Amino acid sequence: MEIQDPTRGLGVEPSDPNKVENSIPNEINSAEQNSMESLLGKEGLGLDFPKAGEIRQGVIAAVKENEILVSIGTKSEGVISGRELDNIPPEERASFQPGVEIPVYVLNPEDDNGNVVLSYTRAAEQQDWNNVHEYLASGEVIQSKVVGFNKGGLLVPVGRLRGFVPASQISAVRRAKLEDGEGTQQWEKMIGEPIQVRVIEVDRERRRLILSERLAIQETRESLKDRLLDELREGDVRRGRVTSVADFGIFVNIEGADGLVHLSEVSWERITTPKNLYKVGDEVQVKVISIDRERKRIGLSIRQLQEDPWLKKVAHLKEGQLIEGKITHLTKFGAFARIGEDLEGLIHLSELSDQHINHPKEVVKEGETLTLRIIKIDAERRRIGLSLRKVDSAAYADLDWKMALAEEVQEIVEEKSSSVSHAEEMGNIVEEAGSASASQSPLAESQAPVEGNEEKTD
Numbered sequence: 001m002e003i004q005d006p007t008r009g010l011g012v013e014p015s016d017p018n019k020v021e022n023s024i025p026n027e028i029n030s031a032e033q034n035s036m037e038s039l040l041g042k043e044g045l046g047l048d049f050p051k052a053g054e055i056r057q058g059v060i061a062a063v064k065e066n067e068i069l070v071s072i073g074t075k076s077e078g079v080i081s082g083r084e085l086d087n088i089p090p091e092e093r094a095s096f097q098p099g100v101e102i103p104v105y106v107l108n109p110e111d112d113n114g115n116v117v118l119s120y121t122r123a124a125e126q127q128d129w130n131n132v133h134e135y136l137a138s139g140e141v142i143q144s145k146v147v148g149f150n151k152g153g154l155l156v157p158v159g160r161l162r163g164f165v166p167a168s169q170i171s172a173v174r175r176a177k178l179e180d181g182e183g184t185q186q187w188e189k190m191i192g193e194p195i196q197v198r199v200i201e202v203d204r205e206r207r208r209l210i211l212s213e214r215l216a217i218q219e220t221r222e223s224l225k226d227r228l229l230d231e232l233r234e235g236d237v238r239r240g241r242v243t244s245v246a247d248f249g250i251f252v253n254i255e256g257a258d259g260l261v262h263l264s265e266v267s268w269e270r271i272t273t274p275k276n277l278y279k280v281g282d283e284v285q286v287k288v289i290s291i292d293r294e295r296k297r298i299g300l301s302i303r304q305l306q307e308d309p310w311l312k313k314v315a316h317l318k319e320g321q322l323i324e325g326k327i328t329h330l331t332k333f334g335a336f337a338r339i340g341e342d343l344e345g346l347i348h349l350s351e352l353s354d355q356h357i358n359h360p361k362e363v364v365k366e367g368e369t370l371t372l373r374i375i376k377i378d379a380e381r382r383r384i385g386l387s388l389r390k391v392d393s394a395a396y397a398d399l400d401w402k403m404a405l406a407e408e409v410q411e412i413v414e415e416k417s418s419s420v421s422h423a424e425e426m427g428n429i430v431e432e433a434g435s436a437s438a439s440q441s442p443l444a445e446s447q448a449p450v451e452g453n454e455e456k457t458d
Contacts, residue, residue, distance in 0.1 A: 239284070
């Protein structure tokens, strides 16, 4: 009988007795200690055995009621079952069909039954952590929704991870919609609302994911503003919503980008703050009055879309017209005079006298009433220029004569109109009085026939 060499297949040359004697017990011990993976590896089968904590791409081999078999390149399929199976959302589980590729996390490379225990949710969660790290690096804006809250802010999911939006990172627009509330109750109405967020902190070990709506909206607005700046033109009229009110003006969002209505462009009337006129959330119509594409600034106006009351006040005034004015105050460059109830004009230093003067007080004084000539009406700057020295100017003689004649004609027309109206009124009174007198006259009563007592004639 031929005795087989016990070293065959163990990689030891039989020609060396010492090696055979030393290697046989070592190889036998190694065979007992090493797993099937190492022995098969030495045989060159090269199976890729899974390791605990490893994430692999697997292919669904079979879907059963209580388990899912997934092929991951080992001698047998891995198993997703039990509680792990229950943790898979129903909509995702419904999409699991044989042949579909899914990521899996190796929980146990071999259980008591020799199966590789897998987890789909752990693999997806690990992928979500990888994703949020990428979002943090790129600054990408994420679309999600509010699913909960606590005393510090809102809870927002990113994939299977639950992120936290601190109150300081919630947008001003969202905070402005809140009514006064106590504690966490103020956030309850936000549940289910869509929200845009950016990742600002990731700590996988502590399972900490911090998000910001404020930065996401800022990022979105910047991109929207770039697009808007490309298509916007001065003079455009747009509708927008007030997002912020300050003493120097109000910010209005138009098509996702904010523009500023400066205090001077809020109203035609003089105001000290726009807070008394507008509040966050108000819808307004605005006119684009300036665009700074380099600095990405948009200037808006509300008042330029409203009728200027000043124009009504000066509608009866004309350049060259003589008018009575009362000096209100003096400055080194001229004197201001009130013309009418709430209009004021400036008599420049050069228009006070034909002679050179250094200060208006050399010619006029406060409280003095003078005849002045209107030399300029600047509707755009809402200014009226007056002159004292041109009141008797020969250059205006013809104009003064024509205006005086026009006033005289107007007075005659008004007088005649008044006379006609007065005559008609008096005529009506006389007519009414005559009718009343006739009906109450004794003569009328005596001449009136009485029934049954008429005079008979032959």
